[in-house]
Amino acid sequence: MLINIDGKMCKGHAGETLMEVANRNNIDIPSLCYKKGFEGLGRCRLCLVEVKEGKRKKIVSACVYPIKDGIEVITSTDEIIKMRKDIILLLLLRSPENDYIKELAEEYGVKSPKKYKDQKNDDCILCGLCVEACEKLGTNAISFVYRGITKKVSTPFDDPSKDCIGCGSCAEVCPTNAIKLREINGTRTIWNRSFDLIQCTVCGNYYTTAESLKYVEEKLDYEEDHICERCKRKAMGSKFKESFQNIY
Amino acid sequence: MSLEIINSYPKEKRYTLAILQDIQREHGYIPKEYMEYTSEYLNLPLSDVYSIATFYKSLSLKPKGKYVIKVCNGTACHIRDSISILKELQDILGIESGETTEDGLFSLEIVNCIGACALAPVMLINNKYYGAMTKEKVKTVIEDLQGVSANV
Ligand code: SF4
Ligand code: FES
Numbered sequence: 474m475l476i477n478i479d480g481k482m483c484k485g486h487a488g489e490t491l492m493e494v495a496n497r498n499n500i501d502i503p504s505l506c507y508k509k510g511f512e513g514l515g516r517c518r519l520c521l522v523e524v525k526e527g528k529r530k531k532i533v534s535a536c537v538y539p540i541k542d543g544i545e546v547i548t549s550t551d552e553i554i555k556m557r558k559d560i561i562l563l564l565l566l567r568s569p570e571n572d573y574i575k576e577l578a579e580e581y582g583v584k585s586p587k588k589y590k591d592q593k594n595d596d597c598i599l600c601g602l603c604v605e606a607c608e609k610l611g612t613n614a615i616s617f618v619y620r621g622i623t624k625k626v627s628t629p630f631d632d633p634s635k636d637c638i639g640c641g642s643c644a645e646v647c648p649t650n651a652i653k654l655r656e657i658n659g660t661r662t663i664w665n666r667s668f669d670l671i672q673c674t675v676c677g678n679y680y681t682t683a684e685s686l687k688y689v690e691e692k693l694d695y696e697e698d699h700i701c702e703r704c705k706r707k708a709m710g711s712k713f714k715e716s717f718q719n720i721y
Numbered sequence: 722m723s724l725e726i727i728n729s730y731p732k733e734k735r736y737t738l739a740i741l742q743d744i745q746r747e748h749g750y751i752p753k754e755y756m757e758y759t760s761e762y763l764n765l766p767l768s769d770v771y772s773i774a775t776f777y778k779s780l781s782l783k784p785k786g787k788y789v790i791k792v793c794n795g796t797a798c799h800i801r802d803s804i805s806i807l808k809e810l811q812d813i814l815g816i817e818s819g820e821t822t823e824d825g826l827f828s829l830e831i832v833n834c835i836g837a838c839a840l841a842p843v844m845l846i847n848n849k850y851y852g853a854m855t856k857e858k859v860k861t862v863i864e865d866l867q868g869v870s871a872n873v
Contacts, residue, residue, distance in 0.1 A: 613769065635767075
C-alpha cells in the first residue's frame with residue numbers, strides 16, 4: 474500500500490496504523506498515549522490528522538486509524554492545530570504543574586484562563602498506557618478504578634498489591650511521569666509497596682527487583698545470571714568484537 | 722462465607738458482573754473476601770474485578786444502610802427542586818450523599834432519572850417510591866422509619 478503523508482509517499486501494509494507508518498518514515502505526529510510496540514489506545518486525541526480519501530476529508534486519530542491504499546494525510550492544518558490546542562488546554566487545566574504538559578502548552582502557545590484555575594492538580598492524564606504495560610509486561614496489578622471525575626489508576630483498594638512485582642514498566646511508559654517510583658538504599662517503592670533490589674553481579678548497580686527476576690525466570694523456565702541490561706549489552710559487544718577479530 | 726452464589730456460575734469472565742451483582746444483593750455490598758474469591762474463581766486478575774466493582778453505581782464497596790434512600794435528580798425532579806429535598810435529608814441524617822449513617826440505618830444516594838417523572842420530585846427507599854416530595858414529607862417519612870426501627 475502506498476499512502477501520502479505531508480507530500481511524502483510512504484509504504485505500509487494492511488492492518489498498520491497511520492501512526493506506525495508515519496513513525497517509520499520519521500514523520501512526527503504529536504502524541505501522549507502512543508508508545509511504540511503497544512497498540513494505539515486513542516485516548517489522548519493529540520494525534521489528530523486530516524485524511525483525504527478521494528474527495529472526502531475527515532479528521533482521525535492517527536494511532537488507531539488503519540491505513541487504506543491511496544489516502545492522503547496532512548498532519549497539521551489550521552483546523553487540526555485549533556483542535557489540538559483545545560485538547561492541550563483541557564490537559565493543562567487538569568495537570569497545571571506537570572512539566573511535560575507545560576512544555577506542550579508552551580509549544581502550542583496555550584495558556585489557561587484564570588477563571589478555571591484550579592480545580593484539581595493531577596499529573597495523571599488517564600491515558601492508560603501503564604495499565605496496558607502492566608498487562609503486557611507485568612502482572613495486571615493495576616487498573617482503572619471508579620469513573621467519571623473520580624476515575625483513576627490504582628491497585629485494588631489502593632493497597633500494596635500482592636500481584637505487583639515492582640518491575641517499573643508502568644512508570645517507564647507513563648508520558649507524564651505521574652507514577653512515583655522511588656529507589657533508596659537498595660529498596661524500590663512503587664504503588665505503596667517496597668521491594669528489595671538485586672545488584673548486578675558485574676557492575677554492582679541495583680537494577681531490578683527479586684520479584685521481577687523470579688517472574689521472568691518462571692516464565693522462561695530458565696535461570697538468568699544477575700546482570701543488568703547495560704552490562705549485558707557491553708558483554709555482547711565485546712563478544713562481537715572478539716569474533717570479528719578472529720575473522721580478520 | 723457463603724460461596725454457592727459464586728460457585729453456581731460457569732468459570733467465565735463474562736459472568737463477573739452477574740456474580741458481583743449477586744454478592745451485592747445478598748450482602749448489601751461487596752466484601753473484600755468475596756471480591757478476592759471471585760477473582761480466584763474466574764482466574765481473573767483482582768485488579769480487573771475491582772475495576773468493575775468500582776465502575777458501577779449499583780455496586781458498593783462499603784456496607785449500605787438498612788434503608789437506602791435514592792433521591793432522583795433527573796431533569797424533571799431537578800426542575801422541581803430535588804436539591805432541596807436532598808439538602809433536607811442531609812440535614813436530618815447528618816450525612817452527605819454516598820454515605821451511611823453511623824447507626825447503619827440510612828444510606829443516601831443521588832440517582833439520575835428513575836422513570837417516575839410524573840411524581841417529581843421523587844425519592845426511592847428500598848424500592849418504594851415516595852412522590853411529590855416536600856421538606857415536610859421528608860421529615861415524616863424519616864421519622865416513621867426511625868420509629869419503626871426503634872420499636873423492633
Ligand atoms: S511495577 Fe507493578 S504495577 Fe507497575 S507494571 Fe510492574 S507489576 Fe505492574
Ligand atoms: S496518541 Fe493517538 S490518541 Fe493518544
